[in-house]
Amino acid sequence: MNLTPDQIVMFDAWGVPINATIFYTWIVMGLLTVASMLITRNLRADVPPDRWRTTLEVIVQGIQGQIDEIAQGPSRHLLYFSGTLFLFVALSNLLLVIPGFRPPTSSLSTTTALAISVLIAVPLFGVSSRGLGGYLKTYLQPSPIMLPFNIISEFSRGISLAIRLYGNIMSGAVIAAILLGVAPFFFPVVMDVLGLLTGMIQAYIFAILATVYISSATATPSHPLSEKDNS
Template sequence: MVELSPDQAVLWRWEFVTINETILFTWLVIGIMVFMAWAATRDLSTTPPFSRRQVALETIISYMRNEIREIARRDSDPYLPFSGTLFLFLSLSSILGVVPGYRSPTSSLSTTAALAACVFFAVPIYGILQQGVSDYFRRYIQPTPLMLPFNVIGEISRTVALALRLFGNMMSQTLLVAVLISLAPLFLPVIMDLFGLLIGQVQAYIFAVLATVYIVSASSDEGAGEGEIEEEETEGEMKQEPEGGT
């Protein structure tokens, strides 16, 4: 019998404390991320030659900054720690799928629900930091106070949909691999592993993008992002003008 969810594989239990594969592999992913962050940030240099670790780190950070900037249309630094960590966790969880015996914690509904809950609480936190308490919560009673319950339900349903989207995609991948392995155990597993890596990276990107969109929409004032972009573009054009004028 194939266990589709790592929650079903209990490794250790004592009274009400249970350690299953979901918890174990989540700790493993977090531990690898912490180690990689420590190793990549050792002996950073501001002048060439740069180490390969530093080049790889700066490439990843620059990519995430550019993606967040395209979404937020403003400075990406406030959103980078949260959205970037989400993407790296999901991406690494999928990449480790090539390791025999490993099962991605994102194929568990408890993990995807926890990630969606993080987004749920991050939205008002970023919104309050950007707009203040009164301005942020005022949006829940616009355009009329009668919209308050509908806006609250919308926030909750959006979080649930985010969790179910990721869980459904990862679970369908696991189920498909299990079925195909039972039919052709010699050749298809390699192909499906590669296909699973692609799906995992796409899902990591989509989840991080949606989380960023939700956070930015809750923490932005109308026209604020566009104003910052236009100001920076104007400064860039002024720098490109030849000295001495025309």
């Protein structure tokens, strides 16, 4: 049994092996892109919303509401980044119920790439919001002696994000495979329900943590989120 989709080669493209992680990642990105294009193609004030547009608006408003509660301030800029992370992780995990689908989030390479994107986004958002000098000062809070610890904390966030998401999704896939071998007629339904629930929870946690980290970098010095989060 392959524990990670990195070990599964789907096909060779001009002599370059394409593993399941890359293959299913592009499938997820393609589904999200096509769905957004189809739903928003008639996104005009004079066109009454259909059920798909209404569903999309509910999802977007729900994500925006969660971000607003965390940021405690203007947070429209976070919607595009954190919302995209949530939709990608959620759809990757939800497609686990399709027989043969291997979620890219069960690969450590995918979760590491997502975590790196958060690590890059934190200083970018911080510098754009507070300026280069203002952002760098956060590494000296509450005193300059904390500089190395704040830097270590910054990188430990990314490591924890990657390992947490990878571990939860991979372990769920392994448990499902074991249970399917024990009782193939009963456990599939149970594992499908648990897979849907776990997938949504992991997507929510990942997006929320990314929002918290970015909000801490963009908050004003007087705001509680300006203090470094060491969780």
